[in-house]
Amino acid sequence: xxxxxxxxxxxxxxxxxxxxxxxxxxxxxxxxxxxxxxxxxxxxxxxxxxxxxxxxxxxxxxxxxxxxxxxxxxxxxxxxxxxxxxxxxxxxxxxxxxxxxxxxxxxxxxxxxxxxxxxxxxxxxxxxxxxxxxxxxxxxxxxxxxxxxxxxxxxxxxxxxxxxxxxxxxxxxxxxxxxxxxxxxxxxxxxxxxxxxxxxxxxxxxxxxxxxxxxxxxxxxxxxxxxxxxxxxxxxxxxxxxxxxxxxxxxxxxxxxxxxxxxxxxxxxxxxxxxxxxxxxxxxxxxxxxxxxxxxxxxxxxxxxxxxxxxxxxxxxxxxxxxxxxxxxxxxxxxxxxxxxxxxxxxxxxxxxxxxxxxxxxxxxxxxxxxxxxxxxxxxxx
Numbered sequence: 001x002x003x004x005x006x007x008x009x010x011x012x013x014x015x016x017x018x019x020x021x022x023x024x025x026x027x028x029x030x031x032x033x034x035x036x037x038x039x040x041x042x043x044x045x046x047x048x049x050x051x052x053x054x055x056x057x058x059x060x061x062x063x064x065x066x067x068x069x070x071x072x073x074x075x076x077x078x079x080x081x082x083x084x085x086x087x088x089x090x091x092x093x094x095x096x097x098x099x100x101x102x103x104x105x106x107x108x109x110x111x112x113x114x115x116x117x118x119x120x121x122x123x124x125x126x127x128x129x130x131x132x133x134x135x136x137x138x139x140x141x142x143x144x145x146x147x148x149x150x151x152x153x154x155x156x157x158x159x160x161x162x163x164x165x166x167x168x169x170x171x172x173x174x175x176x177x178x179x180x181x182x183x184x185x186x187x188x189x190x191x192x193x194x195x196x197x198x199x200x201x202x203x204x205x206x207x208x209x210x211x212x213x214x215x216x217x218x219x220x221x222x223x224x225x226x227x228x229x230x231x232x233x234x235x236x237x238x239x240x241x242x243x244x245x246x247x248x249x250x251x252x253x254x255x256x257x258x259x260x261x262x263x264x265x266x267x268x269x270x271x272x273x274x275x276x277x278x279x280x281x282x283x284x285x286x287x288x289x290x291x292x293x294x295x296x297x298x299x300x301x302x303x304x305x306x307x308x309x310x311x312x313x314x315x316x317x318x319x320x321x322x323x324x325x326x327x328x329x330x331x332x333x334x335x336x337x338x339x340x341x342x343x344x345x346x347x348x349x350x351x352x353x354x355x356x357x358x359x360x361x362x363x364x365x366x367x368x369x370x371x372x373x374x375x376x377x378x379x380x381x382x
Contacts, residue, residue: 009035011328012144012154014167016125019300019317020160021116024124025066026325039130043117050227051077051219052112052314053104059315062322071115076105077222082205085370085377088214090262093374098205106205108222131166140295140335156335157296158324163282165302171290176282178236179307181361183279184254186272188226195226195271201264202226209265210370214257216268228268232257233365239278250276281307286354289347297339299324304350309360312353320346
């Protein structure tokens, strides 16, 4: 007896994050269907993180290509582009309101993901489908295996599966490295009602409270909460010494790194609701690239994971997805030409953004912080 042929998908995308969804949407607009495989059990299996500022020259361009720009505008957070910069003593160095003229409107990540998901046929994403490996076949095709023991083949395999991509090893031996900065995330719910002092400190948009090697970054979310990142320049094992199952002990350990800081800033962690969440910041090397491998490519963090200090990660993922979709649609008979053209453009912009992100990290936490960031916002920086 011969085995039944494996299911085949002309375009298979591993990961249903923003980049993978943008790719699927642009392909759908051009009459090309993609199959997305995501390890999450469902679209609502977990919360999707905080606010995103969507840039005119990247994320917004992707949403235009996807035919979703007007729907995006209807979901942006009014006032979200307001910015405040403080030093560790609570002194305000910069306070810019959102006057509606900025080019980086804020949207809740979950709202943007829901917009993209809702624009696709209901069966586009296969939930609970964890990819465990892939290997090349003839003619640029690949065989992809899932954790449940099933497999499928595809003509075009796209790794949109984030920092620890299962697809990346087909193209590159590179792995993300620790950048030297760790975050501890916290939430203050119903900020205006329950945490009015912290709400006033943060303002209506983004807060940067910075000092040498340290900082509190916070933003107002659409549900009225404050999402806070306590950022610390620290060894990679620093977070291992904190017991995050004991929230009060974890708060004390984090706040020890902010001794001498103004109490209004320390309260962003001290008064947090719920557990604290640790996160190490990793990045791939700036300029990460690979030689063309038939039938497979990467987008978003899988291709160019970088620190968040230039605000480019989600925007690049969206643009990667849109441009890859447009390239494939424009060359239906020459997949390799489409992938090569996409990668050439993606490599250039990713290297520039990764370099900016690394510089941003140095600038935010340098010895005279927050002066470097203030200079950038006022046009006095280099």
